[in-house]
Amino acid sequence: AQSVTQPDIHITVSEGASLELRCNYSYGATPYLFWYVQSPGQGLQLLLKYFSGDTLVQGIKGFEAEFKRSQSSFNLRKPSVHWSDAAEYFCAVGKYGNKLVFGAGTILRVKS
Amino acid sequence: DAGVTQSPTHLIKTRGQQVTLRCSPKSGHDTVSWYQQALGQGPQFIFQYYEEEERQRGNFPDRFSGHQFPNYSSELNVNALLLGDSALYLCASSLPGQDTQYFGPGTRLTVL
Numbered sequence: 001a002q003s004v005t006q007p008d009i010h011i012t013v014s015e016g017a018s019l020e021l022r023c024n025y026s027y028g029a030t031p032y033l034f035w036y037v038q039s040p041g042q043g044l045q046l047l048l049k050y051f052s053g054d055t056l057v058q059g060i061k062g063f064e065a066e067f068k069r070s071q072s073s074f075n076l077r078k079p080s081v082h083w084s085d086a087a088e089y090f091c092a093v094g095k096y097g098n099k100l101v102f103g104a105g106t107i108l109r110v111k112s
Numbered sequence: 113d114a115g116v117t118q119s120p121t122h123l124i125k126t127r128g129q130q131v132t133l134r135c136s137p138k139s140g141h142d143t144v145s146w147y148q149q150a151l152g153q154g155p156q157f158i159f160q161y162y163e164e165e166e167r168q169r170g171n172f173p174d175r176f177s178g179h180q181f182p183n184y185s186s187e188l189n190v191n192a193l194l195l196g197d198s199a200l201y202l203c204a205s206s207l208p209g210q211d212t213q214y215f216g217p218g219t220r221l222t223v224l
Contacts, residue, residue, distance in 0.1 A: 012135075032211045034194040034212075036215070041220075042204055042217055042218070043116075043118075043216050043217040043218045044155070044202065044204075044215040045215070046212065046214065046215075049211075049212060051211065055160075059154065084215050086202075088155055090155070092190065092214075094211060095211065097206060097209055097210060097211055098160075098161060098168060099145065099157035099168055099170060100145075100147075100155075100157065100204075100213060101157070102147075102154030102155050102156075103154050104153055104154045105153075106190075
């Protein structure tokens with residue numbers, strides 16, 4: 001069965017510090033991988049996606065993610081967090097236009 | 113270019129009632145997917161419509177039904193509402209055969 005695990009429910013980082021949000025997946029083959037961000041009361045905004053090729057992908061707002069097949073992981077990183085990055089982040093898997101399977105999300109808090 | 117739009121923004125219903133939520137996809141997108149996001153959880157796939165037909169369905173009861181119109185807009189109908197149906201309902205659209213789904217702002221349904 002397809003599943004996504006985001007081990008951290010909450011993460012708090014200081015403004016300007018680096019960030020890594022973890023995502024592990026279970027899928028029958030190499031899936032397409034996505035990170036979305038959701039601000040309170042809002043819909044989901046796509047940050048980045050991995051389909052194939054270079055395992056380090058760049059996204060919007062200075063985010064990047066690295067696909068590691070051996071670890072079934074797709075962790076999201078940002079070198080320097082800004083207060084406006086406070087939101088909830090979702091990792092998702094899918095393929096061939098089929099449904100997306102989401103993790104439970106990680107809430108990021110940024111302290112000044 | 114307008115993104116995915118959903119209406120209404122908020123809705124309050126009582127148990128046993130029926131509700132209809134609406135979604136207009138991004139321009140040129142012909143595939144519409146619906147997700148339910150309960151409080152504190154990741155989005156759960158309800159179903160997907162393509163060419164006015166339900167193409168995939170998640171693990172939701174028949175009380176959840178949908179429709180897609182020739183202009184690709186879509187409706188989600190929920191009958192015999194239960195308290196547990198209270199959630200944010202998200203619509204996402206995608207291009208034919210493409211895997212990236214773009215989400216609308218959602219409709220917040222509260223069942224009393």
